[in-house]
Amino acid sequence: MQDDVAHQLRLAASGDQVAWNDLVDRFxxxxxxICRHYGLSSADASDAFQLTWLRLLEHIDTIHDPARLPGWLGTTCRRECLSLLRRNKRVWPTDDDRLLDLFSGSSSSADQPALIADRNARLWREFGRLDVRxxxxxxxLLIEPDGDRVSYKLVAAALDMPVGSLGPIRGRCLARLRGLLDAGGISDVLRDS
Known part of the structure; x- marks a missing residue:
């Protein structure tokens, strides 16, 4: 058998497809x-399997003792399996964007406070462009005298306005502010933060 493996290996190294197929069928x-032993998914097991054969193809001329080919293939396959397992520990494929946001937001960058201060300054600058009313x-309406609910009665009394007009006017004011923020490109910054 050792002579047969050595012969097949020499033929495969010289480009004989039949000899290569015989080696693949044999091993x-x-x-x-080995791939099943590591509990890889079918896709990862297939990758490890193919990468092992690729490594043999890359190093076929460096195999000095063809009798040790089964051990070389086994060691190479184990290394490929371990490499895939390590890589899979770092990467968890998902189509749930909320999980991606959860992990991407866990560490703040060093420039985060400066970005927030700049965003706030731009927001207040646009707010200052609104009319006084x-x-x-x-x-x-940002003051919350009644616990968690804004008292429209108090605000309407403070501004000497009918309570029923406060909501629609507030809506128009917010729409104006949103328009200023959109025009200044600030709304995208606010959405991202």
């Missing part, structure tokens, strides 16, 4: 059993 069960309404 494939060994490689598949809108500024007053929006500022007062």
């Amino acid at each position: 494939s069960p060994l490689l598949w059993s 809108c500024q007053k309404i929006l500022r007062l």
Whole structure:
């Protein structure tokens, strides 16, 4: 058998496809059993299997002792399996964008405070471009005297306005502010933060 493996290996190294196919047929069960032993998914097992044969193809001229080919293939296959396992520990494929956001937001960059300060300054600059009435309404509606709910009665009394007109006016003021933010390219920054 050792002479047969040595002969097949020499022929495969010289480009004989039949000899290469014979080697693949002979040692494939060994490689598949190693892949199954590591518990790889079928796709990863297939990758490890193919990479092992690729490594043999790359190093076929450096195999000095053809009798040790089964051991070389086994060691190479184990290394490929371990490499895939290590890589898979770092990468978890997902189509759930919420998980990606969860992990990407876990570490803040060093420039995060500066970016937030710049965003806030731009926001207040655009807020200052609103008319005085809108500024007053929006500022007062940020005060929460009744626990978690804004008291429209208090705000309407403070501005000497009917309670029923406060909501629609507030909506128009927010729409103006949103338009200013969109025009200034700030709304994208606010959405991203």
